[in-house]
Structure formats: C-alpha cells, structure tokens
Amino acid sequence: MQTLKIIKIGGQIIEDKKALKSFLKDFSELKGPKILIHGGGLEASKFSERLSIKVSKIDGRRITDAETLEVTVMTYAGLINKNIVARLQGFDCNALGFTGADANTILSEKRATSPIDFGFVGDIVQVNTKVLETLMNEKVTPVFCAITHDKKGQLLNTNADTLASELAIAFSKIYNTELYFCFEKNGVLTDVTDENSVVKELNYGSYQHLLKEGKVADGMIPKLDNCFRAIDHKVSKVCIGTSELIKNSLVTHTKIIK
Incomplete structure (x- = not known):
C-alpha cells in the first residue's frame, strides 16, 4: 500500500516568513502523495484586532461570530492559502488550494449551541476522498485551509488539527497514512519553558496524567485529542514536532502511540 503523508503546519511557522519558506521547500521535496493543511489563527487574530473585532476563545478554540467568520475566511482561504500555493509552485510543487466547500471535499455540521455557543464552527461529518485521490494521482498536491461547509451554502470555521486528523482517517482506507503536526515546539x-522536556512517546494514559497535572493546556488539548482519534482509527503514524521532522525522522519529537 502506498504511503500518504498528511502534514499540518501552524503556530509561528506561518508567521515567520523565513521558517515558512524553509518548510515549504522541504515539503515540496517529499516524494509520493502528500496533503498540506495550514492554520492561521494568529494572522486572523491580528486582522480582527485591526478591524476592532474581539477575539474570544474557550479551551483554545475560537468563538466564531459572523464578523469573525468573514475575517477567518478571508485570512485562511485567501491570503494564507494562496500565498502558500504560490510559494509551492515556485518550488515546482503543483499545488491546489482548498476549503472543504471546494469539490464538496469536507462536509461539516454547525456545532450545537449548548453547552457553549461557538458560533459558525463546523464539526466534520464526511470527507470525500475521490477528487483528492484523482488529483494526487496526477501529481497535484492539495493544500487545505481550516474552512469547511454544511452543503446548505454556509461556510464554517473548523479546527485545523481536526481537519488534518479526519483527512488522515478517511484516507487510511486507501493509503498507509502518516500524520504530522508541525509547529515551533x-x-x-x-x-x-524547557524545549528539552519533550515526551518522546505519548500514550492515552500518559496524556490524561499530563492533563490532570495541568501540563497540557489551551490549543494543545484539541491537538492531542485529534492525535489519539487518528491513531485509534488506523492512521499508521502520528507525530508532533518542528518542521524539521518531515525531512529528518531522527530529530526530537513526540510520537503518539496506543
């Protein structure tokens, strides 16, 4: 079975032009089928502040009201996604930018308003792999931002880590799927505060222990929840680390295990 690498980048990598350029060069050189998923929350927050739109989060998850959704779509699907696609083209990687609405690739439903009203946030209910598989067979690399849709005309903000995890799970029926979460740590x-305090291997029990001790918090919680969902649904490999991880598996990182 062929290996598919699904890589999600976020955090300060997107903010740092030099780091992003280096990552995209390394990504473009990966052999075989691959999919890139990017976040952009920091950039979206900056634009919100410029427009005097309040940024609200609960447990690391963004509250997306109508105004915030407009900023998020413009930032994720527009500025960030198209800049990444253009840079990949510059590295001879034939990339194509996607939201979940494009070719009906990722369908979501608006999250229930109870117990917390997250606004226009989507929870993924279906991933359609056929179009993406066809594109990858033609050496086209999909680049997803964290926007999905409900097939009723509504775009929805979706956690990028969740999107990466669900793509990996969906493709695990077709490929030997590897999932990498890359950020600045x-x-x-x-x-x-200590970059040397890396957990080399993390199972679910150890994760729960870290949660109870308060050593895992904010955005790392949904990230790890998605990691364990992926590893429990036949994704063959799940790793978290810096962008160096995609070109050198020996660099220090965290491997998620059962």
Missing part, C-alpha cells in the same frame, strides 16, 4: 513538553 520540539513536541509535547512537560514544561513549556
């Missing part, structure tokens, strides 16, 4: 840290 070396992996899951027991002390956020």
Whole structure:
C-alpha cells in the first residue's frame, strides 16, 4: 500500500516568513502523495484586532461570530492559502488550494449551541476522498485551509488539527497514512519553558496524567485529542514536532502511540 503523508503546519511557522519558506521547500521535496493543511489563527487574530473585532476563545478554540467568520475566511482561504500555493509552485510543487466547500471535499455540521455557543464552527461529518485521490494521482498536491461547509451554502470555521486528523482517517482506507503536526515546539513538553522536556512517546494514559497535572493546556488539548482519534482509527503514524521532522525522522519529537 502506498504511503500518504498528511502534514499540518501552524503556530509561528506561518508567521515567520523565513521558517515558512524553509518548510515549504522541504515539503515540496517529499516524494509520493502528500496533503498540506495550514492554520492561521494568529494572522486572523491580528486582522480582527485591526478591524476592532474581539477575539474570544474557550479551551483554545475560537468563538466564531459572523464578523469573525468573514475575517477567518478571508485570512485562511485567501491570503494564507494562496500565498502558500504560490510559494509551492515556485518550488515546482503543483499545488491546489482548498476549503472543504471546494469539490464538496469536507462536509461539516454547525456545532450545537449548548453547552457553549461557538458560533459558525463546523464539526466534520464526511470527507470525500475521490477528487483528492484523482488529483494526487496526477501529481497535484492539495493544500487545505481550516474552512469547511454544511452543503446548505454556509461556510464554517473548523479546527485545523481536526481537519488534518479526519483527512488522515478517511484516507487510511486507501493509503498507509502518516500524520504530522508541525509547529515551533520540539513536541509535547512537560514544561513549556524547557524545549528539552519533550515526551518522546505519548500514550492515552500518559496524556490524561499530563492533563490532570495541568501540563497540557489551551490549543494543545484539541491537538492531542485529534492525535489519539487518528491513531485509534488506523492512521499508521502520528507525530508532533518542528518542521524539521518531515525531512529528518531522527530529530526530537513526540510520537503518539496506543
């Protein structure tokens, strides 16, 4: 079975032009089928502040009202996504930008308003792999931003880690699927101030222990929840670390295990 690499980038990698350029060069050189998913929450927050739109989060998840959704779509699907696609083309990687609405690839439903009203946030209910598989067979690389749709004309903000995890799960029926979460840290840290405190291997029990001790918080919680969902649904490999991870598997990182 052929291996598909699904890589999600976020955090300060997107903010740092030099780091992003280096990552995209390394990504473009990966052999075989691959999919890139990007976040952009920091950039979206900056634009919201410029427009005097309040940014609200609960447990690391963004509250998306109508105004915030407009900013998110413009930032994720427009500015960030198209800049990444253009840079990949510059590295001879034939990329194509996607939201979940494009070719009906990722269908979501608006999250229930109870117990917390997250606004226009979508929970993924279906991933349609056929078009993406066809494109990858033609050496086209899909680049997804974290926007999905409900097939009723409504775009929805969706957690990028969740989107990456659900893509990996859907494709695990077709490929040997590997999932990589890349950001500015070396992996899951027991002390956020110490880059050397990396947990080399993390199982669910150890994760729950870190949660109880308060050593895992904010955006790392949904990230790890998605990691364990992926590893429990036949994704063959799930890793968290810096962008160096995609070209050198020996660099320090966290591997998610059962």
